[in-house]
Amino acid sequence: MSVEEIKEEIAGKDKSKFLTFLVFLLISAALWFLIKLTKDYTTQTEFTVVYTEVPASKWISTPEQQVKLSFVADGFATLRHNLVRPQRRVVTVSLNEVPYRLEGGNTYSYSTQYVAERVADWLGVPSGNVTVNDDKQFFNMEELQSKEVPVEVPIDVKTQRQYYVYGDPQVEPALVTVYGPKNVLDTLKSVRTAVFSAANASDRLTQTLSIDYYGGMVRSEQATAEVTVEVEQYTETDIEVPVKVTDTVNCRFFPETMKVKCLVPIRDFANVNAASFLVLADTAQLHRLEPLLDIRLTKVPEHVQVMKTEPDQVEYLIIN
Numbered sequence: 001m002s003v004e005e006i007k008e009e010i011a012g013k014d015k016s017k018f019l020t021f022l023v024f025l026l027i028s029a030a031l032w033f034l035i036k037l038t039k040d041y042t043t044q045t046e047f048t049v050v051y052t053e054v055p056a057s058k059w060i061s062t063p064e065q066q067v068k069l070s071f072v073a074d075g076f077a078t079l080r081h082n083l084v085r086p087q088r089r090v091v092t093v094s095l096n097e098v099p100y101r102l103e104g105g106n107t108y109s110y111s112t113q114y115v116a117e118r119v120a121d122w123l124g125v126p127s128g129n130v131t132v133n134d135d136k137q138f139f140n141m142e143e144l145q146s147k148e149v150p151v152e153v154p155i156d157v158k159t160q161r162q163y164y165v166y167g168d169p170q171v172e173p174a175l176v177t178v179y180g181p182k183n184v185l186d187t188l189k190s191v192r193t194a195v196f197s198a199a200n201a202s203d204r205l206t207q208t209l210s211i212d213y214y215g216g217m218v219r220s221e222q223a224t225a226e227v228t229v230e231v232e233q234y235t236e237t238d239i240e241v242p243v244k245v246t247d248t249v250n251c252r253f254f255p256e257t258m259k260v261k262c263l264v265p266i267r268d269f270a271n272v273n274a275a276s277f278l279v280l281a282d283t284a285q286l287h288r289l290e291p292l293l294d295i296r297l298t299k300v301p302e303h304v305q306v307m308k309t310e311p312d313q314v315e316y317l318i319i320n
Contacts (some may be wrong), residue, residue: 180218
């Protein structure tokens with residue numbers, strides 16, 4: 001065997017020994033780390049408490065509070081806690097679930113046991129393993145001002161041919177009580193629902209829509225509104241409406257009528273006639289004795305859609 005072969009054999013054995021040592025070292029370290037993680041540790045920490053499901057007529061003037069506590073947990077839970085940034089250690093307390101009481105003024109309190117339970121859920125440990133430094137948690141909750149406003153509904157309804165939306169949407173409730181700061185309520189005129197949308201409609205539609213309270217600037221106990229939109233079939237018709245003048249002057253007009261082309265709901269068709277409209281001539285032009293008088297349609301029945309009117313002017317003859 002040559003010298004070079006001997007050197008290679010020795011180097012191979014040394015490398016194998018080193019790799020074997022490294023593997024056993026890693027296994028030992030992993031076992032040691034695992035043993036350490038299975039042990040229980042006591043950790044001092046802080047959590048942020050935020051409140052949810054606050055009564056609509058009130059607001060929390062101390063929205064976020066820091067609570068000091070300690071917990072006992074194994075190394076796995078402790079490591080998970082330590083890997084989370086302090087600002088993200090947040091638990092929520094629902095005022096619908098926590099029995100709180102008035103301490104005086106705008107200050108309320110509840111047992112910190114509820115905080116301990118929420119933190120325990122967050123950590124994944126029994127609630128008895130969490131100890132909060134104080135027995136009570138205090139927070140301030142104040143009354144908001146209130147105002148009653150109408151509910152508006154944006155409509156995007158596409159109907160079948162010869163069908164149209166009939167009248168305004170029916171909203172239940174039509175009015176809601178909102179709560180908020182005075183400066184916001186002073187400028188608030190209404191609230192709106194989500195868009196009422198439909199396609200190919202030919203009959204009454206009803207939808208339950210969420211109400212937008214301006215992204216939480218105001219609040220209300222009413223989260224939704226039931227909205228009904230009437231869809232009715234319309235028919236096209238021509239109606240001859242006599243031209244009139246609001247003056248004591250006795251006149252005869254040429255032509256005597258305005259032709260009104262319009263769409264009338266089927267349900268109202270029997271009740272729509274010439275007397276349902278009003279066409280007036282321009283009195284000022286009459287007094288100036290102009291040869292032609294402008295005429296305009298000044299009254300249209302509810303739900304009727306006017307498509308076209310003619311003529312726009314008439315000749316006249318004053319009768320003594």
